[in-house]
Amino acid sequence: MPTNREIAAFEAGIKLGALYHQFVGAPVSPKTAASMEQAIQESISLQPYVQSVQVKIDRKMLEENAFGYGELQGKMIFAQVEIDYKGEVIRARLEYDLDRDYPMMRLL
Amino acid sequence: MPTNREIAAFEAGIKLGALYHQFVGAPVSPKTAASMEQAIQESISLQPYVQSVQVKIDRKMLEENAFGYGELQGKMIFAQVEIDYKGEVIRARLEYDLDRDYPMMRLL
Amino acid sequence: MPTNREIAAFEAGIKLGALYHQFVGAPVSPKTAASMEQAIQESISLQPYVQSVQVKIDRKMLEENAFGYGELQGKMIFAQVEIDYKGEVIRARLEYDLDRDYPMMRLL
Amino acid sequence: MPTNREIAAFEAGIKLGALYHQFVGAPVSPKTAASMEQAIQESISLQPYVQSVQVKIDRKMLEENAFGYGELQGKMIFAQVEIDYKGEVIRARLEYDLDRDYPMMRLL
Numbered sequence: 158m159p160t161n162r163e164i165a166a167f168e169a170g171i172k173l174g175a176l177y178h179q180f181v182g183a184p185v186s187p188k189t190a191a192s193m194e195q196a197i198q199e200s201i202s203l204q205p206y207v208q209s210v211q212v213k214i215d216r217k218m219l220e221e222n223a224f225g226y227g228e229l230q231g232k233m234i235f236a237q238v239e240i241d242y243k244g245e246v247i248r249a250r251l252e253y254d255l256d257r258d259y260p261m262m263r264l265l
Numbered sequence: 266m267p268t269n270r271e272i273a274a275f276e277a278g279i280k281l282g283a284l285y286h287q288f289v290g291a292p293v294s295p296k297t298a299a300s301m302e303q304a305i306q307e308s309i310s311l312q313p314y315v316q317s318v319q320v321k322i323d324r325k326m327l328e329e330n331a332f333g334y335g336e337l338q339g340k341m342i343f344a345q346v347e348i349d350y351k352g353e354v355i356r357a358r359l360e361y362d363l364d365r366d367y368p369m370m371r372l373l
Numbered sequence: 374m375p376t377n378r379e380i381a382a383f384e385a386g387i388k389l390g391a392l393y394h395q396f397v398g399a400p401v402s403p404k405t406a407a408s409m410e411q412a413i414q415e416s417i418s419l420q421p422y423v424q425s426v427q428v429k430i431d432r433k434m435l436e437e438n439a440f441g442y443g444e445l446q447g448k449m450i451f452a453q454v455e456i457d458y459k460g461e462v463i464r465a466r467l468e469y470d471l472d473r474d475y476p477m478m479r480l481l
Numbered sequence: 482m483p484t485n486r487e488i489a490a491f492e493a494g495i496k497l498g499a500l501y502h503q504f505v506g507a508p509v510s511p512k513t514a515a516s517m518e519q520a521i522q523e524s525i526s527l528q529p530y531v532q533s534v535q536v537k538i539d540r541k542m543l544e545e546n547a548f549g550y551g552e553l554q555g556k557m558i559f560a561q562v563e564i565d566y567k568g569e570v571i572r573a574r575l576e577y578d579l580d581r582d583y584p585m586m587r588l589l
Binding site (some may be wrong): 159160162163164166167168169170171172173174175176177178179247248249263264 | 376384386389393
């Protein structure tokens with residue numbers, strides 16, 4: 158039987174995996190990043206056991222293509238979720254790891 | 266060689282296909298539908314040759330699951346895009362077709 | 374500090390969240406379900422700490438629309454992942470919960 | 482009223498937009514590229530008026546991250562669709578444009 162803390166960690170993973178794979182690929186620019194951040198936050202906040210979601214898109218990484226916009230990539234996303242499963246509180250983060258050049262997800 | 270009007274129609278199709286397959290599956294509820302609509306509009310507006318994008322999520326179709334939220338489905342989305350390719354203006358729409366029970370995309 | 378078992382549970386959650394939100398919305402039919410299952414399995418198997426992934430799409434739930442095909446929905450997917458994080462092995466499952474009418478993800 | 486040829490062009494756009502935004506972001510590697518190509522081809526082939534779909538993922542562009550795999554990006558995808566709408570046949574292509582560093586979609 159998993160512990161409540163393991164379940165909370167599992168739920169945190171679901172949220173970050175969902176957030177990433179739902180929204181990566183969406184067109185985005187410095188002007189539209191704020192509305193994308195808010196939509197992602199509100200959307201993922203609906204999922205079970207979520208206490209809070211913060212999302213920040215790195216404007217500096219947003220490269221403009223030949224048509225003047227960019228695309229949401231995993232490495233541009235900072236996201237932190239807080240899960241409360243039966244009193245067990247877990248926080249997890251998606252954050253670009255420069256050394257590995259990888260959008261790292263981890264428990265805090 | 267395609268005509269400019271055919272290219273405009275092609276571009277309109279790209280936008281509706283993108284909009285649909287990028288965002289379908291996202292958690293959504295009556296409370297968060299407005300931020301999702303705005304994010305989709307602003308995101309798709311960035312793509313080439315777009316003059317305007319309107320998106321409306323049908324709140325009445327948003328069924329709450331056991332955890333009190335829903336998921337964006339194609340049939341809930343009304344979307345209209347206006348494309349201008351070298352002066353050729355094309356409008357296209359995604360709208361639920363009740364008779365066919367299908368999220369229909371068509372040129373206006 | 375999270376335990377290795379909590380990290381394994383977190384990683385399992387990531388995989389199921391990713392699988393769901395990457396592929397839900399894709400056109401699918403009884404004839405194409407097998408290639409979709411295989412692509413999802415192989416794709417998610419690439420992610421860190423995955424030992425195995427099994428995916429089964431419920432053909433009976435695949436309703437044909439007016440154009441003779443369907444769309445992948447969460448409730449059609451049975452998926453099981455096995456994670457090994459530093460020797461801690463965790464299995465998790467996505468499976469339709471009929472009572473709640475919800476595509477339930479849980480640790481086994 | 483749009484011509485049948487404009488509608489065929491519109492339908493071609495839908496398919497390429499769908500293909501791109503459904504599958505970009507999926508984990509992929511040289512070993513799994515073939516099953517992803519097949520799943521995408523079969524999936525998009527189901528959509529209305531499609532005569533054929535060819536998909537090729539550029540293995541040379543597939544960079545391995547710190548965990549030994551990559552992610553499907555638009556610029557890696559070569560895709561060609563053939564649409565037949567009431568006898569009007571249109572072919573369209575998604576192909577990386579090196580000069581613009583952009584995954585270009587165009588009518589042939």
